[in-house]
Amino acid sequence: MAEKIYNFGAGPAMLPEPVMQKIQQEWLDFQGMGVSVIEISHRSKEFIAVLDEAQSLFRELTGLPDNYRILFAHGGARMQFAALPLNFAERVSSRKCLYVESGNFAGLAAKEAKIFSDMDIIASSAATDFDRIPEVTADQIDQSAAYLHITSNNTIYGTRWNQFPETGNVPLIADMTSELLSRRIDYNQFGVVYAGLQKNLGPSGMAMVIIREDLLGYAAKQTPTLLNYTQCNKDNSLTNTTNTFAVYVIKLVLEWLKEQGGVAAIEKLNEQKAARLYQVIDGSDFYRGIAQAESRSIMNVSFKLASEELDAKFLQEADAAGLYALKGHRNVGGIRASIYNPMSMVGVEKLAKFMEEFQRKNG
Numbered sequence: 388m389a390e391k392i393y394n395f396g397a398g399p400a401m402l403p404e405p406v407m408q409k410i411q412q413e414w415l416d417f418q419g420m421g422v423s424v425i426e427i428s429h430r431s432k433e434f435i436a437v438l439d440e441a442q443s444l445f446r447e448l449t450g451l452p453d454n455y456r457i458l459f460a461h462g463g464a465r466m467q468f469a470a471l472p473l474n475f476a477e478r479v480s481s482r483k484c485l486y487v488e489s490g491n492f493a494g495l496a497a498k499e500a501k502i503f504s505d506m507d508i509i510a511s512s513a514a515t516d517f518d519r520i521p522e523v524t525a526d527q528i529d530q531s532a533a534y535l536h537i538t539s540n541n542t543i544y545g546t547r548w549n550q551f552p553e554t555g556n557v558p559l560i561a562d563m564t565s566e567l568l569s570r571r572i573d574y575n576q577f578g579v580v581y582a583g584l585q586k587n588l589g590p591s592g593m594a595m596v597i598i599r600e601d602l603l604g605y606a607a608k609q610t611p612t613l614l615n616y617t618q619c620n621k622d623n624s625l626t627n628t629t630n631t632f633a634v635y636v637i638k639l640v641l642e643w644l645k646e647q648g649g650v651a652a653i654e655k656l657n658e659q660k661a662a663r664l665y666q667v668i669d670g671s672d673f674y675r676g677i678a679q680a681e682s683r684s685i686m687n688v689s690f691k692l693a694s695e696e697l698d699a700k701f702l703q704e705a706d707a708a709g710l711y712a713l714k715g716h717r718n719v720g721g722i723r724a725s726i727y728n729p730m731s732m733v734g735v736e737k738l739a740k741f742m743e744e745f746q747r748k749n750g
């Protein structure tokens with residue numbers, strides 16, 4: 388067996404090993420049916436049981452209030468960038484939708500909303516290269532707007548919201564693609580929370596959308612049926628053939644998370660993992676963190692070395708040491724360690740030791 392590889396890729400990202408093993412074990416014979424889980428109808432009782440179980444595990448793990456619905460939506464996170472204004476802008480006569488630009492995906496979400504609504508960016512940290520979460524004050528939030536959209540964890544820059552904005556009567560919508568289920572969240576603060584699955588939860592191409600019930604029923608007339616959350620909710624996410632494999636994998640990931648002690652336990656571990664890497668970064672002038680300390684993410688740790696040549700040398704040697712996919716996003720350069728729920732402290736410790744050793748040799 389080859390040396391163990393630790394995968395620090397931003398997404399699609401690593402999944403828990405026991406989940407991968409379970410998939411392999413059941414692949415040819417799902418629950419004694421003699422066929423694979425991807426060969427059965429999305430309307431079969433066996434698959435419906437998987438879907439129900441995924442939803443109820445999510446509820447159990449998050450303490451999701453009863454007035455929220457859990458949907459499985461096509462097209463990953465960015466398809467929801469279009470679905471959000473289509474489903475919610477018509478709630479208000481102005482069709483005004485507010486956005487905070489805290490990074491690349493936040494900007495893309497705003498740009499998409501401009502196609503379908505009267506979009507307004509009320510705060511941005513573009514001027515400081517997205518090294519922080521911009522400040523948002525109550526007086527910036529037009530109380531007649533349909534919603535305020537934020538990106539709770541900015542995957543590329545490695546920043547996150549620590550304190551969510553107070554929005555009054557305006558529903559808060561959050562793209563949590565790179566952090567859903569990584570920390571405890573009070574869902575009562577949100578109208579909608581959504582996430583592409585491929586960073587913390589499963590395969591690519593699908594999203595989970597958690598919606599407060601009273602926000603359903605406002606979709607614009609021209610909304611494509613498969614982007615209509617009200618329809619999706621009515622059909623329990625089975626308007627057409629869902630990605631059955633993705634739903635199955637999420638269910639296994641949620642079972643795994645429960646075995647780890649749930650969200651509170653994984654949050655604690657995630658904090659320890661991130662602290663270990665920030666300790667190395669802060670302990671030297673050799674590594675420079677990209678995010679300001681008060682906005683740091685515990686999922687994506689981004690940093691740079693003194694030159695692009697050193698970055699390249701770091702990446703090459705890290706790769707040879709079994710530390711995979713540490714290259715920063717092309718917008719930022721440098722190094723990015725994505726340390727989602729499945730990344731163990733052992734993997735993080737291996738990276739931290741590698742960083743210390745690399746500094747000793749090259750500092």
Ligand SMILES: *Cc1c(COP(=O)(O)O)cnc(C)c1O
Pocket residue numbers: 398462463464465466492538540541542562563564565583584586592593
């Ligand atoms: C990765 C990512 C996306 C894009 O997800 P897709 O599923 O590829 O559309 C959107 N938002 C955030 C915060 C991300 O990290």
